[in-house]
Each structure stands twice: as C-alpha cells, then as structure tokens.
Amino acid sequence: MNKETSIMDRIADANKSVITGIDAKDIENWVMIHIMGKAYEVPSELTILQAMEYSGYRFIRSCGCRAGFCGACATVYRKEGEYKLHGVLACQTKVEDGMFLVQIPFAPAEKSCYDITVERYDPAVLLKYYPEITRCVSCNTCTKACPQELQIMDYIQSALKGDFEGLADASFDCIQCGLCAIRCPAEIVHYHMAQLGRRMFGKYGIPEELNLKKRVEEIENRVYDEEFQKIMKMAPEDFKTLYVEKQKEREVY
Numbered sequence: 001m002n003k004e005t006s007i008m009d010r011i012a013d014a015n016k017s018v019i020t021g022i023d024a025k026d027i028e029n030w031v032m033i034h035i036m037g038k039a040y041e042v043p044s045e046l047t048i049l050q051a052m053e054y055s056g057y058r059f060i061r062s063c064g065c066r067a068g069f070c071g072a073c074a075t076v077y078r079k080e081g082e083y084k085l086h087g088v089l090a091c092q093t094k095v096e097d098g099m100f101l102v103q104i105p106f107a108p109a110e111k112s113c114y115d116i117t118v119e120r121y122d123p124a125v126l127l128k129y130y131p132e133i134t135r136c137v138s139c140n141t142c143t144k145a146c147p148q149e150l151q152i153m154d155y156i157q158s159a160l161k162g163d164f165e166g167l168a169d170a171s172f173d174c175i176q177c178g179l180c181a182i183r184c185p186a187e188i189v190h191y192h193m194a195q196l197g198r199r200m201f202g203k204y205g206i207p208e209e210l211n212l213k214k215r216v217e218e219i220e221n222r223v224y225d226e227e228f229q230k231i232m233k234m235a236p237e238d239f240k241t242l243y244v245e246k247q248k249e250r251e252v253y
C-alpha cells in the first residue's frame with residue numbers, strides 16, 4: 001500500500017472490504033486476534049470494530065458512532081505474554097497480532113439523579129452526589145485507563161478543590177465510556193461526577209448564551225417547521241448534497 005495514503009483513506013478502504021467482501025490474495029498482512037476467547041485471522045489494516053465484523057460478529061451493543069465520539073465501543077485487551085490490560089475504543093484502534101479482546105458495552109456504574117435547576121452553584125453539590133471522590137488515593141489508574149488520554153486524576157483534584165472550571169475543561173472531551181470507573185480501586189465514578197460538574201458550570205459558571213436562547217425560542221415558536229418538513233421529505237442523495245454544502249459554508253465562516 002502507498003505510504004502516502006492517509007489514515008482516513010485506509011480506514012475507508014478497510015470499511016469497503018468489510019462491506020463488499022474481501023479477496024484473501026489482495027491482503028498483504030494478516031494478524032491473529034482472539035475475540036471472546038476464539039481465534040480469528042484478520043487483515044492488519046482493520047480497526048478492532050471492523051475486524052470483529054470481518055470475523056462475523058454483528059453489533060447490537062458495543063457500537064455507535066464508529067468515529068470516537070459515543071463511547072459505546074469500549075474494549076479491553078491483553079497481548080500474549082504481557083501483563084498489562086489495555087482499555088481502548090474499538091472503532092479507533094487498529095488490530096495487532098496477538099490481541100485477546102473483550103467488549104465492554106456498558107459500565108454498570110451508579111449514576112445519581114439530580115435537578116441542576118434546584119441545586120446551588122456550590123462545590124458541595126459534587127460531594128453530595130459523588131462523596132466517593134474523597135477516597136481518591138491519586139494512583140492515576142483512571143488517567144491510564146482513559147482511551148481519550150484525559151487527565152482524569154487531575155480533574156478529580158479540581159473537583160475536590162471546588163474548581164468547576166478546571167473540572168469542566170479537563171473533562172470536556174469525555175465520551176462516557178466508563179473505563180476509568182471500572183479500573184478505579186477507590187470505586188469513584190469519575191465520568192458521571194464530571195458530567196454533573198460540567199452541567200453546573202454550564203448553567204451557572206458562564207454567561208448565558210443569548211444567541212442560543214434566541215434560537216431555542218425560534219424553534220419553540222415553530223419558525224423552522226416548514227424547513228424541517230422539507231428536509232424530512234428529501235431523498236437521501238439530495239440530503240447528502242445539502243449536508244456537504246452546509247459543511248462548506250461552515251468552513252468559509
């Protein structure tokens with residue numbers, strides 16, 4: 001394969017091979033992986049998600065956006081002869097020879113119920129709903145477990161110091177996969193706690209976004225109903241064209 005080929009081209013190419021069928025003689029490199037304990041030989045260019053589909057698995061759980069945003073494809077693996085357990089997103093990680101893979105479609109962590117409109121903008125709210133953060137022993141296991149490489153231990157410290165902004169900033173890219181909580185020896189549910197922190201900061205810590213308020217009012221007053229109806233009736237090809245045009249407009253601005 002041409003070394004100049006971009007990653008996106010290679011992924012698109014790999015996707016195509018999964019969808020259209022693949023001719024073994026066209027594949028230069030194969031790797032051996034184990035899925036739920038069963039061995040499969042798969043093309044080395046595939047992501048874990050694609051390799052599982054190539055091996056015959058059909059996803060009902062453990063797959064969503066396929067682009068690293070939804071957190072549904074959390075996967076753990078270990079390689080033969082290694083002690084370390086790796087946590088990754090299956091849609092973002094290429095297969096490697098000797099991977100033993102297990103999907104984690106859902107982290108069974110406790111999620112508190114609250115109403116941010118009745119809570120006070122006070123760091124105590126974090127301890128009220130997630131008191132276990134005081135048990136943090138700064139082992140950094142959470143940070144090491146994060147497939148997004150977020151500084152999770154640091155944002156737990158921000159939460160303990162009552163720094164909503166630091167917490168919101170450091171956890172902004174969290175996709176709620178739950179791998180941090182699964183590995184934490186202090187049984188902290190980092191990602192749910194951080195979500196509460198971001199919600200509080202968004203509601204009380206930054207000035208109200210007036211353009212957003214105006215747009216929500218317009219939607220409530222049904223200003224865009226006609227346009228929505230038009231879009232809903234569009235043929236898929238026309239819809240794709242419109243989407244590309246809008247993307248281009250955004251690039252111009």
Ligand code: FES
Pocket residue numbers: 062063064065066067068069070071072073089090091092
């Ligand atoms: S499928 Fe959404 S993050 Fe992987």
